[in-house]
Amino acid sequence: MYDIYTETSLRYDPDRCINCRRCTQVCPHAVFTEGPDRAELARPSACMECGACALNCPVQAITVQSGVGCAWAMIAAALRGKDMDTESSCGGNDGSCCG
Amino acid sequence: MDGREETGPRCSCLPGPQAQSCCGSTGSAPAEEVRTATSRITLANRLDHLLARWGWNREGHRVEPGLYRLSRPAADSPVFASANYTLSFDALRSALVGVDAWILVLDTKGINVWCAAGKGTFGTDELVRRIRAAGLESVVSHRKIIVPQLGAPGIAAPEVARRSGFAVEYGPVRARDLPEYLKTHTAIPAMRRVEFPIADRIVLAPVELVLALPMFLAAIVLWYLAGPVAALAAASAILTGTVLFPILLPFVPTRDFSTKGLILGAIVALPFAFSFGTSPALPSWAAALSAVTVLLIMPAVVAYLALNFTGSSTFTSRTGVKKEIFRYVPVMAVMVVAGLLAGIALGASRLMGVI
Ligand code: SF4
Numbered sequence: 180m181y182d183i184y185t186e187t188s189l190r191y192d193p194d195r196c197i198n199c200r201r202c203t204q205v206c207p208h209a210v211f212t213e214g215p216d217r218a219e220l221a222r223p224s225a226c227m228e229c230g231a232c233a234l235n236c237p238v239q240a241i242t243v244q245s246g247v248g249c250a251w252a253m254i255a256a257a258l259r260g261k262d263m264d265t266e267s268s269c270g271g272n273d274g275s276c277c278g
Numbered sequence: 279m280d281g282r283e284e285t286g287p288r289c290s291c292l293p294g295p296q297a298q299s300c301c302g303s304t305g306s307a308p309a310e311e312v313r314t315a316t317s318r319i320t321l322a323n324r325l326d327h328l329l330a331r332w333g334w335n336r337e338g339h340r341v342e343p344g345l346y347r348l349s350r351p352a353a354d355s356p357v358f359a360s361a362n363y364t365l366s367f368d369a370l371r372s373a374l375v376g377v378d379a380w381i382l383v384l385d386t387k388g389i390n391v392w393c394a395a396g397k398g399t400f401g402t403d404e405l406v407r408r409i410r411a412a413g414l415e416s417v418v419s420h421r422k423i424i425v426p427q428l429g430a431p432g433i434a435a436p437e438v439a440r441r442s443g444f445a446v447e448y449g450p451v452r453a454r455d456l457p458e459y460l461k462t463h464t465a466i467p468a469m470r471r472v473e474f475p476i477a478d479r480i481v482l483a484p485v486e487l488v489l490a491l492p493m494f495l496a497a498i499v500l501w502y503l504a505g506p507v508a509a510l511a512a513a514s515a516i517l518t519g520t521v522l523f524p525i526l527l528p529f530v531p532t533r534d535f536s537t538k539g540l541i542l543g544a545i546v547a548l549p550f551a552f553s554f555g556t557s558p559a560l561p562s563w564a565a566a567l568s569a570v571t572v573l574l575i576m577p578a579v580v581a582y583l584a585l586n587f588t589g590s591s592t593f594t595s596r597t598g599v600k601k602e603i604f605r606y607v608p609v610m611a612v613m614v615v616a617g618l619l620a621g622i623a624l625g626a627s628r629l630m631g632v633i
């Protein structure tokens with residue numbers, strides 16, 4: 180209850196993993212940890228969908244719909260009649276987040 | 279973000295114009311000039327950082343993209359990638375005191391590494407382009423480039439290797455961990471984690487506040503319409519949502535930002551509701567309605583501002599934020615509309631002399 184962030188679009192196919200450990204290096208929230216034979220999905224609900232793991236996995240064992248979790252940008256896109264998922268962009272001239 | 283004017287040459291590390299080329303003979307590649315940087319942070323740099331923190335000239339805090347030499351790098355010295363935002367570049371060079379290194383600055387339009395990676399300007403294409411433009415393969419004898427970990431959402435390391443021949447090594451999240459990292463070129467788990475400590479949250483407060491300035495106009499209007507206490511309530515709600523919320527973020531229960539905001543807003547609304555509800559100048563029904571108005575509007579306003587802080591936080595996923603918007607924005611809207619209707623009813627009663 181009151182934790183909407185448990186579900187994410189992160190999907191991991193351990194059978195493909197060649198244990199290069201790249202995902203454990205790029206993930207800022209330790210979602211993946213090193214395992215003996217392959218990476219382990221240790222904290223899936225901590226994923227912020229930054230996309231770093233999927234982009235850097237050499238064998239496409241990971242997929243995620245990456246994007247910026249910024250309500251301001253998504254609401255602004257929705258108000259302009261644009262798609263919240265693909266047409267919201269953070270920052271810019273009047274963005275509230277990019278410092 | 280497109281169509282922005284590039285600012286002129288203004289490297290933050292050197293006071294004067296940086297026309298001098300210091301590394302002209304780098305083989306046959308038609309390499310761009312190599313600029314010089316130091317690890318020293320000057321007073322002017324500190325002023326620039328302060329202005330950036332306050333959101334002054336948001337996209338003007340830039341360094342020239344391209345290759346820089348830090349101290350006296352040789353062909354076997356490490357290469358670091360950075361963004362052309364002064365705070366990113368300065369954090370890197372000041373962390374590398376006593377290190378001879380090359381710094382390859384990508385053109386991220388004056389945006390920090392993390393945000394630029396999300397936008398794709400700190401990305402594979404730009405990195406490969408800069409490696410080529412600098413003629414990096416003839417500047418250094420190795421084929422490795424150390425990229426900040428927070429740039430990873432924009433960089434596909436396998437593709438960079440394929441296209442440029444350079445292997446990407448992800449350095450730690452924070453530049454200040456670089457000296458430790460460079461001893462072994464491995465990061466301990468803590469160096470790989472993004473935290474959101476109080477210092478980082480407080481640093482965001484000035485920009486949040488500056489962006490909220492127009493909202494204070496509403497408070498001034500309320501002063502005339504409903505008196506100083508109502509104006510103070512409005513200002514309190516805005517300050518709570520923009521400054522207090524980020525500071526108290528981890529201490530407010532629930533994980534959803536909206537519910538955190540509702541809770542915090544209700545707490546801040548209580549004294550105002552009490553003040554209105556016990557006002558001897560109002561008949562009891564009007565006092566009660568005033569209190570309800572405050573309890574409806576203030577938490578909703580704080581919750582909305584809190585929800586908008588998701589983009590500044592370092593851990594909210596898009597899937598989650600989207601769900602939050604669909605679940606809570608209607609609730610906030612209903613609260614505000616109901617509160618406004620109550621407020622209008624009170625105002626009309628006052629005009630008609632009922633209260
Ligand atoms: S990056 Fe891909 S292959 Fe490498 S450890 Fe992670 S899942 Fe496995």
Ligand code: SF4
Binds near residue numbers: 211225228
């Ligand atoms: S998308 Fe980002 S936060 Fe999520 S698991 Fe991958 S690297 Fe970690």
